[in-house]
Amino acid sequence: MPVYDYTALDSKGKTITGIVDAEGDAAARQKIRAAGNYPVDIRQIGDDSERQAKGHSWTPGSIFGRIRPVEVAVMTRQLATLIGAGFPLVTALDSLVDQVRSKAFKKVIASLKDALVEGSSFADALEKFPNVFTELYINMVRAGETSGTLEIVLLRLADITESQQALKARVQTAMLYPIIMTAAGTLILFFLFIYVIPNITSIFEDVHQVLPLPTRILIGTSAIIKSFWWIGLIIIVLIITAVRLGLKTYKGRRFYDRTMLSLPVFGTIASKTAVARLARTLGSLLDNGVSMLPALQIVENIVGNTLLAEAIREAGSSVSKGQSLAASLGSANLLPSLAIQMIQVGEQSGELENMLYKIADIYEKEVETTIMRLTALLEPVMVLVMAGAVLFIVLSICLPIFEMNTLIG
Numbered sequence: 001m002p003v004y005d006y007t008a009l010d011s012k013g014k015t016i017t018g019i020v021d022a023e024g025d026a027a028a029r030q031k032i033r034a035a036g037n038y039p040v041d042i043r044q045i046g047d048d049s050e051r052q053a054k055g056h057s058w059t060p061g062s063i064f065g066r067i068r069p070v071e072v073a074v075m076t077r078q079l080a081t082l083i084g085a086g087f088p089l090v091t092a093l094d095s096l097v098d099q100v101r102s103k104a105f106k107k108v109i110a111s112l113k114d115a116l117v118e119g120s121s122f123a124d125a126l127e128k129f130p131n132v133f134t135e136l137y138i139n140m141v142r143a144g145e146t147s148g149t150l151e152i153v154l155l156r157l158a159d160i161t162e163s164q165q166a167l168k169a170r171v172q173t174a175m176l177y178p179i180i181m182t183a184a185g186t187l188i189l190f191f192l193f194i195y196v197i198p199n200i201t202s203i204f205e206d207v208h209q210v211l212p213l214p215t216r217i218l219i220g221t222s223a224i225i226k227s228f229w230w231i232g233l234i235i236i237v238l239i240i241t242a243v244r245l246g247l248k249t250y251k252g253r254r255f256y257d258r259t260m261l262s263l264p265v266f267g268t269i270a271s272k273t274a275v276a277r278l279a280r281t282l283g284s285l286l287d288n289g290v291s292m293l294p295a296l297q298i299v300e301n302i303v304g305n306t307l308l309a310e311a312i313r314e315a316g317s318s319v320s321k322g323q324s325l326a327a328s329l330g331s332a333n334l335l336p337s338l339a340i341q342m343i344q345v346g347e348q349s350g351e352l353e354n355m356l357y358k359i360a361d362i363y364e365k366e367v368e369t370t371i372m373r374l375t376a377l378l379e380p381v382m383v384l385v386m387a388g389a390v391l392f393i394v395l396s397i398c399l400p401i402f403e404m405n406t407l408i409g
Contacts, residue, residue: 004028004044005106008037015040019097019110067105067132073161075100075109080154089150090116108132121145135298136160136281143289153288160284164277167364174371178378185386192393194229197222204400211400218396254306261307261334269370274305275339276363278312283356292319308334325352339363 006028007017016037022028025042032039075096082092093113100106108129115125123142126133137157144153201219204211211219225232246252261267278299285295296316300309311332318328326344329335339359346355 004042006032006039006043007041008032008039010037017098019106067102067108069161070165071100071102071105072132073158073165075105076154076161077158080151080158083151083154089122122150135301136285139290139294139298140284140288143285147289149288156284156288160280167368170368171371174375178375178382181379181382185382189389190225193222193225197393198226200397209403212396212403214392214396215400218393250306257306265370265374269367270305271334271336272363272367274303274308275335276360276367278303278308279339279356279363280360283353283360286356287353292325
């Protein structure tokens with residue numbers, strides 16, 4: 001259904017703005033008048049954002065209509081604040097429409113409000129936008145509506161989303177320098193081998209003597225790169241395409257996850273990240289009234305690792321038969337022993353939710369610390385590699401010059 005952004009005058013003559021969905025311009029104006037306002041200006045918002053939010057096919061406008069998780073977190077906290085101040089949910093959503101800058105998100109919030117007006121629950125309305133609101137988000141809202149603690153649930157969801165985005169931002173910041181250095185170094189070497197080295201080494205063509213081995217290696221490498229660089233580019237594109245297509249299949253994703261977990265350093269980071277996500281999500285669901293088995297099913301879908309998802313699925317089956325969560329997860333040998341022990345202590349003490357939060361805090365900090373150390377180690381290594389490459393090029397060029405001077409002398 002089309003959505004319109006409008007400017008109107010209320011009963012006191014004050015200018016107001018808002019958003020409304022209707023079958024057409026006339027229906028939109030009628031809807032505005034029915035609310036006691038006089039429409040002054042009305043414009044239809046494009047529908048690319050709605051297609052993307054609902055998971056439909058890609059459109060050119062969908063790139064610019066993407067709704068970021070940080071926007072969802074801000075909206076969630078604002079909504080919790082308004083509900084805590086006594087606003088009804090529909091009124092709170094209507095107030096948020098004017099505060100959101102993204103047109104795509106405006107349209108989503110307007111659709112949520114209209115669904116509530118038509119008698120739908122908030123969780124059911126959220127389910128219409130699976131690309132915006134995660135399964136965790138929807139199920140926690142459903143639990144909050146059922147228990148009457150929607151404000152608390154929304155605040156907790158905002159905390160979860162913000163903490164995940166903060167960790168992601170810190171990791172991206174830490175990896176930014178090595179990525180830039182690698183890209184810059186590769187481009188510089190590429191430029192040297194294609195343009196600079198052939199021009200310099202051309203002076204050795206008329207020299208009727210055997211060139212030093214490093215010089216011959218340099219000239220041969222430069223000739224290969226200059227002549228066949230496009231083959232390397234095609235190979236890289238094919239590899240990237242094959243990996244992306246493989247990750248879309250279950251077997252390909254499983255092979256990738258198993259490979260990642262087996263790597264010395266990156267496997268540890270991937271494992272701890274998945275465990276932290278598992279612990280925080282499961283703790284939040286249990287803490288908000290979701291029972292164990294449905295919570296495990298939700299965690300299975302958002303943990304981000306197929307091997308761990310299989311372990312959670314098997315653990316859910318074991319828990320349904322009366323086995324403890326710690327024993328069920330421990331049998332898979334995928335979670336660290338410390339996490340299993342903490343889960344066991346939490347079950348025995350009746351503080352499982354708090355223990356899961358502690359597990360998430362521990363492994364999130366460990367992931368961040370490991371990445372910081374890794375990037376600190378990568379920086380001097382990359383400098384040494386670049387220095388070694390430049391030194392090899394300089395020596396390869398200077399060695400035949402020194403030999404020529406020796407023969408002339």
